[in-house]
Amino acid sequence: MPVVLGPYPLCPTCQKTNGGLIAAKHRQIHLRAHGREACVDAGLAGLMASLWAVCDTRSCCENDRGRAYVVPTADTCDAAEHLLTRLGLRPTNLDGILCFHKPSSFRLDDAGQVRRVLEQPGGAHSRWRVNENGVFEPVRPADESAGSDAGP
Numbered sequence: 001m002p003v004v005l006g007p008y009p010l011c012p013t014c015q016k017t018n019g020g021l022i023a024a025k026h027r028q029i030h031l032r033a034h035g036r037e038a039c040v041d042a043g044l045a046g047l048m049a050s051l052w053a054v055c056d057t058r059s060c061c062e063n064d065r066g067r068a069y070v071v072p073t074a075d076t077c078d079a080a081e082h083l084l085t086r087l088g089l090r091p092t093n094l095d096g097i098l099c100f101h102k103p104s105s106f107r108l109d110d111a112g113q114v115r116r117v118l119e120q121p122g123g124a125h126s127r128w129r130v131n132e133n134g135v136f137e138p139v140r141p142a143d144e145s146a147g148s149d150a151g152p
Helices: 012-017 042-051 074-086 111-119 141-146
Strands: 021-024 028-033 036-041 057-064 067-072 092-094 097-100 127-130 136-139
Touching (some): 012 021, 028 042, 036 042, 036 057, 042 057, 042 067, 042 074, 042 111
Antiparallel strands (some): 028 036, 067 097
């Protein structure tokens, strides 16, 4: 049964794989980044390109009653929340749905702008890895040096 949430169609590939969803409330862009691909709200495409580097997501919306949201998988929610915090978005976690207001200082539809904000001194790079349980976790500086062969 086709599900139509709005006037903006998903691409033919995503229409086949999204459980019947064929159209969304906001304009869609088919995004490919970090080994993932999906139609996403155009207003969040730049953000999603960065988020997919640290988490998996199930959904996103650029404007739901004045706020945007992303829905990361449960095992990657902490990584997504950390990245949104580094961007200064101050996300609120509502049962695994990360809600936030879109910033006025940069655009979330522009991957370059999102990347530049993350590279600023206040938004220092962070590294994540998948642990033995398949969960994303931050790599702390002590973790990186513990494995080095540097001697006295």
